[in-house]
Amino acid sequence: MSSDTTTQGGSGGSAVTAGPAANEPLLRMTGIEKRYAGVRALRGVDFEVLSGEVHGLIGENGAGKSTLIKILSGVEQADGGEIEYDGKKVHFGNTAAALASGIGTVFQEPQVFPDLTVAENVFVGRELRTGDRRVDWAEQEKHCVELLRSLHLDPGLAHRTMGDLSVATWQLVSIAKALAADCRILILDEPSAILTSRETETLFEVVRRLTAQGVGVIYISHRLDELFLITDRVTVIRDGENVATRPIGELTPHRVAELMVGRELTGAEHLDPRPLGDVVLHARGLTREGAFADVDLDVRAGEIVGLYGLIGSGADDVALAVYGIEPADAGELAVKGRKVRIGSPVTADRLGIALLPADRKRQGIFASHPIDFNVSAGNLERLTAGRLFVNRRRERDRVTELSTRLNVKTPSIKQRIGALSGGNQQKVVLARQLLQRPDVLVLEEPSQGVDVGAKEEIHRIIGELAEGGAAVLVVSSDLPEVLKVCDRITVLREGRVVRSFDRGASDTDVLAAAAGRLHSTTPDDDARTDGPTQPKGANG
Amino acid sequence: MTATDVRPHPGQQRAEGTARRSFAYGNEVTLLGILAVAWVALSLAYPTFHEVGNIQNVLSSIAMVAIVGVGMTMVILTGGIDVSVGSGLAVCAVIVAKYVLSGGSVVVAVALGVLVGALLGAVNGAIVAFGRVAPIITTFATLNLFRFVSLQIFENQQVNGIPPTLSWFGPTGRTLGVPNAFLVAVLLTVVAWWYLKSYSTGRHLFAIGSNRDTALFAGVRVARREFAVYVVTGVLVGLASTVAVGSGGVVQPNIGTGFELQVIAAVVIGGTSILGGRGSALCTLLGALLVGTLRSALVTMGAPGLLTDFFLGVFILAAVAVDLVRQKRRSHR
Numbered sequence: 080m081s082s083d084t085t086t087q088g089g090s091g092g093s094a095v096t097a098g099p100a101a102n103e104p105l106l107r108m109t110g111i112e113k114r115y116a117g118v119r120a121l122r123g124v125d126f127e128v129l130s131g132e133v134h135g136l137i138g139e140n141g142a143g144k145s146t147l148i149k150i151l152s153g154v155e156q157a158d159g160g161e162i163e164y165d166g167k168k169v170h171f172g173n174t175a176a177a178l179a180s181g182i183g184t185v186f187q188e189p190q191v192f193p194d195l196t197v198a199e200n201v202f203v204g205r206e207l208r209t210g211d212r213r214v215d216w217a218e219q220e221k222h223c224v225e226l227l228r229s230l231h232l233d234p235g236l237a238h239r240t241m242g243d244l245s246v247a248t249w250q251l252v253s254i255a256k257a258l259a260a261d262c263r264i265l266i267l268d269e270p271s272a273i274l275t276s277r278e279t280e281t282l283f284e285v286v287r288r289l290t291a292q293g294v295g296v297i298y299i300s301h302r303l304d305e306l307f308l309i310t311d312r313v314t315v316i317r318d319g320e321n322v323a324t325r326p327i328g329e330l331t332p333h334r335v336a337e338l339m340v341g342r343e344l345t346g347a348e349h350l351d352p353r354p355l356g357d358v359v360l361h362a363r364g365l366t367r368e369g370a371f372a373d374v375d376l377d378v379r380a381g382e383i384v385g386l387y388g389l390i391g392s393g394a395d396d397v398a399l400a401v402y403g404i405e406p407a408d409a410g411e412l413a414v415k416g417r418k419v420r421i422g423s424p425v426t427a428d429r430l431g432i433a434l435l436p437a438d439r440k441r442q443g444i445f446a447s448h449p450i451d452f453n454v455s456a457g458n459l460e461r462l463t464a465g466r467l468f469v470n471r472r473r474e475r476d477r478v479t480e481l482s483t484r485l486n487v488k489t490p491s492i493k494q495r496i497g498a499l500s501g502g503n504q505q506k507v508v509l510a511r512q513l514l515q516r517p518d519v520l521v522l523e524e525p526s527q528g529v530d531v532g533a534k535e536e537i538h539r540i541i542g543e544l545a546e547g548g549a550a551v552l553v554v555s556s557d558l559p560e561v562l563k564v565c566d567r568i569t570v571l572r573e574g575r576v577v578r579s580f581d582r583g584a585s586d587t588d589v590l591a592a593a594a595g596r597l598h599s600t601t602p603d604d605d606a607r608t609d610g611p612t613q614p615k616g617a618n619g
Numbered sequence: 620m621t622a623t624d625v626r627p628h629p630g631q632q633r634a635e636g637t638a639r640r641s642f643a644y645g646n647e648v649t650l651l652g653i654l655a656v657a658w659v660a661l662s663l664a665y666p667t668f669h670e671v672g673n674i675q676n677v678l679s680s681i682a683m684v685a686i687v688g689v690g691m692t693m694v695i696l697t698g699g700i701d702v703s704v705g706s707g708l709a710v711c712a713v714i715v716a717k718y719v720l721s722g723g724s725v726v727v728a729v730a731l732g733v734l735v736g737a738l739l740g741a742v743n744g745a746i747v748a749f750g751r752v753a754p755i756i757t758t759f760a761t762l763n764l765f766r767f768v769s770l771q772i773f774e775n776q777q778v779n780g781i782p783p784t785l786s787w788f789g790p791t792g793r794t795l796g797v798p799n800a801f802l803v804a805v806l807l808t809v810v811a812w813w814y815l816k817s818y819s820t821g822r823h824l825f826a827i828g829s830n831r832d833t834a835l836f837a838g839v840r841v842a843r844r845e846f847a848v849y850v851v852t853g854v855l856v857g858l859a860s861t862v863a864v865g866s867g868g869v870v871q872p873n874i875g876t877g878f879e880l881q882v883i884a885a886v887v888i889g890g891t892s893i894l895g896g897r898g899s900a901l902c903t904l905l906g907a908l909l910v911g912t913l914r915s916a917l918v919t920m921g922a923p924g925l926l927t928d929f930f931l932g933v934f935i936l937a938a939v940a941v942d943l944v945r946q947k948r949r950s951h952r
Contacts, residue, residue, distance in 0.1 A: 193830065205837075205838065
C-alpha cells in the first residue's frame with residue numbers, strides 16, 4: 080500500500096520546514112485534565128502535533144505523558160479539555176474509534192495475540208472481508224506481506240504464529256498493525272526499548288518515510304540521544320503539566336534532563352567515601368558449572384562493590400548464588416567471618432542477605448497488590464505478634480516509615496503497586512529488602528527502567544544504606560551507574576573475574592576489561608543487543 | 620536472509636507460505652490417527668467391536684457430548700468455561716419431557732428446549748460478559764441454581780411414560796444407519812468449524828482468548844462475543860436435551876449429573892487449550908469419539924467400569940501435557 084509516496088520529501092528528519100504539507104496543525108489538545116482517584120494526573124495540558132513532524136514527548140515516569148497518550152488513543156477519557164483533530168472537535172470513546180479516525184498507537188509493551196498468525200494480528204478488529212462477509216485470508220496476507228517488506232521484515236513471517244517470534248518482532252508487527260490502519264498520527268511509546276540498534280534504524284527509516292507523507296509522529300522515549308536523532312520538536316511533561324515545547328535544535332540533552340526533573344542536576348561524579356568496617360561477605364573460588372568459576376569477592380561493612388559484566392558474563396549468576404536461588408556448586412562463602420552454605424533464599428535471608436531482583440515485573444512486584452502487601456511479603460514473621468498473628472499496626476508503621484524514608488510518591492500505602500511509576504515500584508521493592516535490616520544487600524540492576532530523577536534518588540539511597548553499615552553488592556550492566564556508585568568494581572567476563580578497579584576508573588578501561596581485548600572498541604549498546612547468543616547457555 | 624530478517628528462525632524460509640496450512644490441522648490428524656489405530660486394534664482383538672450395532676451405539680452415546688462440545692469449545696476458546704451445562708440439561712430435559720408427555724408436537728418440543736437453553740445460557744453470558752465475574756465462579760453458581768430449578772419442575776420425582784415423540788433424536792432414530800443425533804453433532808461441528816475459520820466474529824473468539832485486553836484495544840466487541848458463546852452453548856444444551864428425551868420412557872431427576880465433565884473432557888482431549896486462544900471444534904468431535912471408543916472398548920473387554928475413569932484421567936493429562944510442552948517450546952524461543 081502507498082509505496083509510491085516513499086520517494087518524495089527526501090529530508091524527512093526535518094519535515095517541519097520541508098514538505099508542503101508541513102506546519103499544518105493536525106492535532107491540537109487544549110487544557111486536557113485527568114484525575115485518578117482524586118489525584119490530578121494532568122493539569123490542563125496543551126499539546127500539538129503538526130503534520131509531517133516527529134514530536135518527542137518526554138517526562139519522568141509518572142509525569143503524565145502516558146496518560147496523555149491514553150486519552151489521545153481512546154484508552155481513557157479526559158475529564159476536561161478539548162481535542163481538535165483535522166480541524167474538527169473529536170472525542171474518542173475507545174481505541175477502535177481513535178484508530179478508525181487514523182490515530183494509531185504502538186504501546187510500549189507490544190499488544191499481540193500469541194496464538195494468532197502475524198497476518199491475523201495485523202488485521203484483528205478490522206478484518207478485510209470478501210463480499211459475503213467472510214474473512215479474506217488471501218487479501219490479508221497479501222497486504223501483510225507488503226507491510227512486512229516496508230518494515231524490512233521477512234515476508235514469510237506473515238504465516239507464522241505470533242507466540243513463536245521474538246518480542247522485538249512483536250513490536251515491529253505492532254507498527255505494521257498501526258500502518259495497516261493508514262494512520263495520520265502514529266504514536267510510538269518507547270518503541271526502541273526492546274529493539275536492537277539495527278531494528279531501531281529500520282524504525283527511524285519508517286518514521287522518516289511516514290513524515291514525508293505528512294503523517295504526524297508522536298515519539299516517546301527515555302533515550303535522550305534518540306530524541307536528538309529523530310524528533311523535530313520536543314514537549315516535556317512534568318507533574319501533569321506541559322513545561323516546554325521547543326524545537327529540538329534549541330535544546331541539549333542536559334537541558335532536557337533538567338526540564339524533566341525540574342531542577343538543576345547535580346551530576347555528582349561519585350558518592351562520598353565512607354569509613355569501612357570488617358569484611359561481611361567473603362567468597363573464594365565460588366563456582367557454578369556453566370555460569371561462573373573461581374570468583375573471589377570481599378565486601379566490607381559500609382562498602383559498595385560493583386559486579387560488572389556484559390550479558391552472559393555470569394555477573395548476575397553470582398548474585399543469584401549469593402542469595403541461594405541458583406546455589407554455587409563449589410567454592411567457599413562466609414558471612415561475617417562464619418563459613419556458610421547458602422542453598423536457598425530462606426538460608427540467605429536468615430544470614431541477613433537481601434536481594435533486589437533484576438526483573439522487577441516478574442521477580443519484584445505483586446502488581447495487583449497494594450504497597451504494604453508488597454513490602455511485608457516474605458517478612459511477615461518479623462511483623463507478627465507472638466509469632467502467630469500479623470500485627471497490622473506494626474506492619475503499617477514499618478511500611479509507612481520505609482516508604483517515607485525512601486520517598487515513595489504515593490497517596491497511600493494501600494495504593495496498588497502496579498499503578499505506581501517504575502521508580503516508585505523499585506523503591507517499594509527495595510523497602511521490602513530493608514525491612515529485615517540486612518547486613519548484605521545484593522542489588523541487581525537497581526535503577527533499570529526508572530527515570531532520571533528516581534535514578535539519582537536510588538543512588539543516594541544506596542549511599543545511605545552503605546553509610547548505615549550495610550555491605551552492598553551492586554550487579555549492574557549500566558556502566559555509568561557502576562562507576563558512580565561503587566567503591567570498587569569487579570569485572571567478570573565469561574564467568575571469570577578478569578580485573579578489579581578502584582574508584583575513579585575510566586569507563587573505557589572497565590568496558591575493555593568486560594568486553595575482552597577483541598571488542599575493546601565496541602560500544603556497550605551493541606553488547607546489550609545480542610541477548611540470545613549467550614556463550615555457554617548458562618541460563619537454562 | 621540476514622539482510623531482512625529480524626531474528627532468524629530455523630526453517631523459517633522453508634515454512635514460507637505453507638506454514639499455517641500444513642500445521643493447522645496437526646491436532647485433527649493426530650486424533651484421527653489415534654482413533655484409527657484404536658479401532659483397528661480393537662477390531663482385530665475383539666471381532667464384536669466393529670459390528671454395526673456397536674458402532675451405532677458408540678456414535679449415539681457420544682452425540683450429546685459432541686453437540687454441547689461445539690459450544691463449550693467456543694466458550695473455552697475465549698478463555699471461559701461453562702460447568703453449568705449438566706444442570707442446564709436437566710432443566711431443558713424436564714421441561715421438554717413434560718411438554719412431550721402432555722402431547723406436544725416435535726417442532727414445538729425442540730423449539731422449547733432450545734429456547735429454555737438459550738435463556739439459561741443468556742444468564743451465564745450476561746453475568747460473565749457484562750458483570751465481569753469469573754466464568755468458573757459464575758457457572759459454578761448457576762450449576763447449583765439450575766439444578767434447583769430442575770428439581771422444582773421435576774417435583775422430586777422422575778417423569779414416566781414419555782411417548783416416543785422425539786424418537787428421531789433418540790438412539791433408534793437413524794438415517795442410512797447413522798444415528799441422527801450424531802449427524803446433528805457432525806453438522807453443527809462443521810458449521811462451527813467454518814464459522815470459526817471464516818468469519819471475523821469467529822476469529823475474534825481466538826483473539827479474546829489469546830489476549831483479552833489487546834482484543835479490546837483492537838476494537839473487538841469483547842463483551843458481546845463472550846455473551847454470545849454462552850448463549851450458543853445454552854442453545855446446544857437445549858438441543859441435547861431433545862436427544863436425552865428422545866429415547867422416551869423415563870427421565871430421572873439426576874439427569875445431566877457429571878455431564879459437564881464429559882463435555883470439558885472431550886474439548887480438552889481434543890487439544891483445545893484450557894487457557895483459551897487455541898483449539899478447534901473438529902478436534903472436540905474427535906475427542907468425544909475417542910472417549911466413546913474408550914468406554915465401548917472397556918465394556919467389550921469386560922473391564923471394570925472404574926477403569927474408564929482411570930483412562931479418562933490419563934487422556935486428559937496427556938492432552939494437557941501436550942499443550943504445556945507446546946507452550947514451553949514457545950517461551951524458549
